[in-house]
Amino acid sequence: MSEAKSAESRPYHHGDLRRALVDAARRLLEAEGPSALSLRAVAREAGVSPAAPYHHFKDKAELLDAVAHEGWEMLQLAMLDAKARTQGREQLTALGISYVCFARDNPALYRVMYDAARDKEALPMDVEDANPENGNAYCMVRDTLIEHGADPSAETHLELATVAAWCAAHGLAEMAGFKQFEHLKAELGGERQFLDAVFNHMGLFPKDHDGC
Amino acid sequence: MSEAKSAESRPYHHGDLRRALVDAARRLLEAEGPSALSLRAVAREAGVSPAAPYHHFKDKAELLDAVAHEGWEMLQLAMLDAKARTQGREQLTALGISYVCFARDNPALYRVMYDAARDKEALPMDVEDANPENGNAYCMVRDTLIEHGADPSAETHLELATVAAWCAAHGLAEMAGFKQFEHLKAELGGERQFLDAVFNHMGLFPKDHDGC
DNA sequence: TGTACATCAGTGAACGCGCGTTCACTGATGTAC
DNA sequence: TGTACATCAGTGAACGCGCGTTCACTGATGTAC
Numbered sequence: 001m002s003e004a005k006s007a008e009s010r011p012y013h014h015g016d017l018r019r020a021l022v023d024a025a026r027r028l029l030e031a032e033g034p035s036a037l038s039l040r041a042v043a044r045e046a047g048v049s050p051a052a053p054y055h056h057f058k059d060k061a062e063l064l065d066a067v068a069h070e071g072w073e074m075l076q077l078a079m080l081d082a083k084a085r086t087q088g089r090e091q092l093t094a095l096g097i098s099y100v101c102f103a104r105d106n107p108a109l110y111r112v113m114y115d116a117a118r119d120k121e122a123l124p125m126d127v128e129d130a131n132p133e134n135g136n137a138y139c140m141v142r143d144t145l146i147e148h149g150a151d152p153s154a155e156t157h158l159e160l161a162t163v164a165a166w167c168a169a170h171g172l173a174e175m176a177g178f179k180q181f182e183h184l185k186a187e188l189g190g191e192r193q194f195l196d197a198v199f200n201h202m203g204l205f206p207k208d209h210d211g212c
Numbered sequence: 213m214s215e216a217k218s219a220e221s222r223p224y225h226h227g228d229l230r231r232a233l234v235d236a237a238r239r240l241l242e243a244e245g246p247s248a249l250s251l252r253a254v255a256r257e258a259g260v261s262p263a264a265p266y267h268h269f270k271d272k273a274e275l276l277d278a279v280a281h282e283g284w285e286m287l288q289l290a291m292l293d294a295k296a297r298t299q300g301r302e303q304l305t306a307l308g309i310s311y312v313c314f315a316r317d318n319p320a321l322y323r324v325m326y327d328a329a330r331d332k333e334a335l336p337m338d339v340e341d342a343n344p345e346n347g348n349a350y351c352m353v354r355d356t357l358i359e360h361g362a363d364p365s366a367e368t369h370l371e372l373a374t375v376a377a378w379c380a381a382h383g384l385a386e387m388a389g390f391k392q393f394e395h396l397k398a399e400l401g402g403e404r405q406f407l408d409a410v411f412n413h414m415g416l417f418p419k420d421h422d423g424c
Numbered sequence: 425t426g427t428a429c430a431t432c433a434g435t436g437a438a439c440g441c442g443c444g445t446t447c448a449c450t451g452a453t454g455t456a457c
Numbered sequence: 458t459g460t461a462c463a464t465c466a467g468t469g470a471a472c473g474c475g476c477g478t479t480c481a482c483t484g485a486t487g488t489a490c
Contacts, residue, residue: 051445172383264433
């Protein structure tokens with residue numbers, strides 16, 4: 001896992017240590033969990049001295065912020081991909097499923113992302129934060145709701161619908177990993193069916209959804 | 213905040229240090245956040261030496277478990293109370309709202325509760341854990357669904373509905389604190405209306421709910 | 425009722441540890457002339 | 458094209474800190490006789 005082994009061959013100047021540190025943090029996170037994510041451990045994982053990160057980040061918090069930011073970008077890419085691969089009503093469910101799967105596949109990163117968001121008391125969904133090309137994950141959900149029937153002029157209602165969808169996905173993302181739902185998943189024929197069924201239950205579509 | 217001041221008057225034997233430690237942990241948690249919850253800090257807050265807790269808990273993890281356990285009990289009491297104060301269809305929403313309010317009022321404790329649950333990969337909802345008199349919070353949701361029209365013999369569907377409701381509440385509980393929803397709350401006339409509206413959106417009732 | 429003694433529940437000092445951060449330094453790089 | 462030099466991006470040792478845990482201890486309590 002560690003990059004330290006290649007230290008003897010690495011030149012004195014790293015090239016892109018900032019990038020390497022964020023990558024090392026992600027590796028560490030998934031291998032050891034959020035509690036293992038110290039600045040020293042990240043430097044160690046990147047094969048660099050404990051003081052080196054300070055040339056790229058003001059302090060530990062700034063490094064963590066960078067990791068979280070990259071997490072939100074990865075999530076957005078996953079959701080973009082899911083949307084591109086589906087059509088019609090399926091898209092909204094596909095977004096939700098890709099969200100949950102991202103959380104399942106990157107649980108520690110997902111935690112860091114929300115920890116950072118909580119510190120700022122805001123999801124990274126401000127217009128200024130958004131990738132101008134694609135918008136961001138939150139806007140994507142809202143736009144998809146509009147594409148499938150939500151009234152874009154009913155702003156309050158639209159935002160409510162977006163929040164509801166986001167809450168549903170986040171709640172399910174955190175719940176889906178628990179062991180006691182294994183038998184439910186099995187009964188329904190797999191994880192995918194389980195997620196589908198729960199989303200369906202929440203009736204998140206803008207109109208004419210089938211209730212339960 | 214600290215109990216240390218009364219140390220000179222406290223007898224050598226504490227009486228119920230276990231209780232005092234859990235209380236101190238809760239106080240500390242809400243005052244300083246989850247990252248401040250060290251075993252030494254808890255002992256300090258309780259006005260006792262760092263070694264004293266070891267007469268009541270095997271290690272730090274066991275103390276944290278006790279704190280989390282008490283959290284789940286508090287949550288259950290809050291939900292019981294909310295259910296008792298309402299009737300009919302309102303009960304389900306009332307349960308959700310009381311859940312979210314508990315998380316809002318005890319954010320750090322709420323975090324510790326889920327951290328402990330994640331470690332065990334299970335919510336504390338096993339029958340053996342349940343208070344025999346009242347069941348537990350999760351069962352309460354399920355029973356309330358039954359009381360309001362869910363078919364108790366359709367086990368898979370019932371459990372799905374319960375999971376959906378729980379996910380909705382958890383998702384909203386974590387989301388509701390974010391700053392960027394302030395204007396939404398204001399537009400809807402307050403936090404209570406906001407929570408109502410989101411829950412309504414998720415259409416969690418067993419039948420004939422009104423969609424959006 | 426008094427006394428000996430085992431047990432219980434504290435104390436305080438010490439352990440080793442990993443942490444975030446700073447500092448004087450040095451090797452590599454790039455630019456001005 | 459070669460050289461002087463400023464700047465950049467590393468090193469490694471050191472700092473003080475709070476942590477979880479252990480240990481020999483001691484004061485208080487309760488029980489047997």
